[in-house]
Amino acid sequence: MKTQIYQICYSPETLASVPEGFLTLDNLRNERPDWREYWPIRNFLLSNHLSDDVLYGFMSPKFTSKTGLKYEDIQQFLKSNYENHDIVSFSPFWDLSCIFKNVFEQGDFFHTGLANACQEFSESHLSGIDLINSITHSENTIFCNYFLAKKRFWILWLELGELLYEASNKEGTDLSIKLNSETNYGIQKLPMKIFIQERLASICLLLNKNIKCLAYDSFKIGPSNTLFNQFLSESILSNSLKFSYEKTHNEVYLEKFSEIRNEIIKKINTI
Amino acid sequence: MKTEIYQIFYSEETEKKLDPEFIPLDNSSNERPDWREYWPIRKFLLSNEMKEDVMYGFLSPKFKIKTNINGDDIISFHESISSNIELINFSPYFDQASFYQNIFEQASSVHKNTANKISRIIYEIYPELQISDMVMTSENVIFCNFFTAKKCFWKKWLTVCEKIFEWAENSESPLSKDLNSLSNHGEEDVQLKVFLIERIASLLVYIDNINLIKYKANETENMENSIMPSIRNLEFLKLDSYKMSYLKTLNNDYLTIFSELRQELVEKHRSLKTTKN
Numbered sequence: 044m045k046t047q048i049y050q051i052c053y054s055p056e057t058l059a060s061v062p063e064g065f066l067t068l069d070n071l072r073n074e075r076p077d078w079r080e081y082w083p084i085r086n087f088l089l090s091n092h093l094s095d096d097v098l099y100g101f102m103s104p105k106f107t108s109k110t111g112l113k114y115e116d117i118q119q120f121l122k123s124n125y126e127n128h129d130i131v132s133f134s135p136f137w138d139l140s141c142i143f144k145n146v147f148e149q150g151d152f153f154h155t156g157l158a159n160a161c162q163e164f165s166e167s168h169l170s171g172i173d174l175i176n177s178i179t180h181s182e183n184t185i186f187c188n189y190f191l192a193k194k195r196f197w198i199l200w201l202e203l204g205e206l207l208y209e210a211s212n213k214e215g216t217d218l219s220i221k222l223n224s225e226t227n228y229g230i231q232k233l234p235m236k237i238f239i240q241e242r243l244a245s246i247c248l249l250l251n252k253n254i255k256c257l258a259y260d261s262f263k264i265g266p267s268n269t270l271f272n273q274f275l276s277e278s279i280l281s282n283s284l285k286f287s288y289e290k291t292h293n294e295v296y297l298e299k300f301s302e303i304r305n306e307i308i309k310k311i312n313t314i
Numbered sequence: 315m316k317t318e319i320y321q322i323f324y325s326e327e328t329e330k331k332l333d334p335e336f337i338p339l340d341n342s343s344n345e346r347p348d349w350r351e352y353w354p355i356r357k358f359l360l361s362n363e364m365k366e367d368v369m370y371g372f373l374s375p376k377f378k379i380k381t382n383i384n385g386d387d388i389i390s391f392h393e394s395i396s397s398n399i400e401l402i403n404f405s406p407y408f409d410q411a412s413f414y415q416n417i418f419e420q421a422s423s424v425h426k427n428t429a430n431k432i433s434r435i436i437y438e439i440y441p442e443l444q445i446s447d448m449v450m451t452s453e454n455v456i457f458c459n460f461f462t463a464k465k466c467f468w469k470k471w472l473t474v475c476e477k478i479f480e481w482a483e484n485s486e487s488p489l490s491k492d493l494n495s496l497s498n499h500g501e502e503d504v505q506l507k508v509f510l511i512e513r514i515a516s517l518l519v520y521i522d523n524i525n526l527i528k529y530k531a532n533e534t535e536n537m538e539n540s541i542m543p544s545i546r547n548l549e550f551l552k553l554d555s556y557k558m559s560y561l562k563t564l565n566n567d568y569l570t571i572f573s574e575l576r577q578e579l580v581e582k583h584r585s586l587k588t589t590k591n
Contacts, residue, residue, distance in 0.1 A: 182563060279571060283568065286563075291528060299551055
């Protein structure tokens with residue numbers, strides 16, 4: 044399968060350090076830093092024709108340091124595993140994708156109000172799909188927009204992105220206030236919409252169960268740099284219990300999952 | 315969905331204990347006790363025309379004792395499910411289904427000296443199958459033939475069972491000796507053919523990826539942990555989950571974790587037993 048993998052470049056330094064095999068996506072002007080990577084990806088998708096037989100990806104300059112993956116590793120993985128999937132994820136942070144019930148609960152832990160903002164966005168623009176009670180796991184969680192996808196998927200992703208963009212720009216609504224409210228990101232303050240747009244790929248997968256997704260084993264990529272990264276065996280078990288719940292709808296799996304998650308959070312809060 | 319769920323009785327005594335929601339299936343003549351419930355089910359399937367839109371089941375008199383499920387619950391459950399479901403699994407023994415990698419590994423462990431015989435017979439039925447590669451979970455392991463299914467599934471089931479029947483009945487068949495060999499079943503000895511027939515539904519569900527539902531009866535809470543009573547039910551849930559994760563992702567790491575946990579539980583159980591003694 045052909046690929047076009049871009050590194051988004053925000054500075055002369057990142058422009059000079061595009062990994063071998065990657066293409067350059069120039070965002071040196073960085074006109075809308077409030078949208079982070081959504082802005083250059085959006086510009087690319089709105090101004091380029093996409094081919095049906097290419098997997099496109101738009102990675103941040105931190106892709107290699109966060110995933111440990113080089114261009115050849117990606118090609119090798121595709122060669123061995125790709126079977127006409129719509130999307131191929133290289134999502135890092137196994138701890139964050141496994142320990143929480145879904146990416147919204149996880150996001151809310153770090154950015155209070157994110158889950159409600161996502162749900163409100165869903166009520167207004169996604170036919171009310173229940174994001175808060177959804178189940179996401181290592182196979183359908185995509186952090187950092189680290190994925191390659193076919194045109195079909197990118198169109199869907201852009202459609203959701205544009206709904207989010209419009210909703211954020213509509214001044215004075217409850218939703219736009221929530222989307223533009225500031226939240227912590229390390230020592231920085233960023234608008235909430237950034238963290239919602241980072242979950243658009245996962246939302247696409249929740250909305251469309253027929254999308255074929257191939258996930259690079261996230262346990263072979265690094266965990267987050269949060270305190271959750273010390274819970275490897277609990278993460279594997281939590282992930283498994285979520286798979287089992289998704290497959291069987293037997294509440295007992297979810298109950299055990301919740302017990303483990305609560306125990307981990309309790310431990311973290313005492314550190 | 316419409317149902318015709320039969321409950322087999324072998325005597326006046328077992329007839330009195332039948333669930334009133336089920337249709338009695340008379341096997342009081344019990345011409346071939348060596349085939350256990352296969353005999354009356356076989357007779358029914360060979361002599362009755364089945365309907366396409368009906369879920370059929372043939373349950374033993376011990377159904378309620380083994381599952382703690384009432385007939386009226388089953389009937390109302392059928393009314394609630396979608397018509398594209400091909401089979402509903404009412405199997406008991408969550409501990410056994412989760413602890414073993416598959417139902418044949420379980421049989422080889424529980425019924426002594428049967429592993430090679432089972433492998434030979436399965437090879438004759440499906441030469442491409444390797445028992446050691448098969449991964450089954452509490453969702454698709456069916457013990458005691460406690461399931462209901464549509465006509466097309468029962469037809470397939472009968473076809474495979476009839477192969478076993480013919481091999482067992484024909485003393486010239488190279489598999490006859492294996493199929494008729496005795497193996498332990500609690501206090502008594504039972505022929506291997508009975509244990510195999512009991513596993514054909516699981517085999518077909520596995521091979522054909524049948525669209526099934528497992529009936530939930532709080533099985534982990536009600537679970538009688540017969541394998542290792544000292545081990546918490548949560549551990550069985552973990553084993554089952556690791557197998558389901560393997561089936562979802564085909565990532566061998568989950569099977570490795572499954573095997574490691576199982577080994578750990580066996581050792582823990584042994585050491586607890588030794589301490590008690």
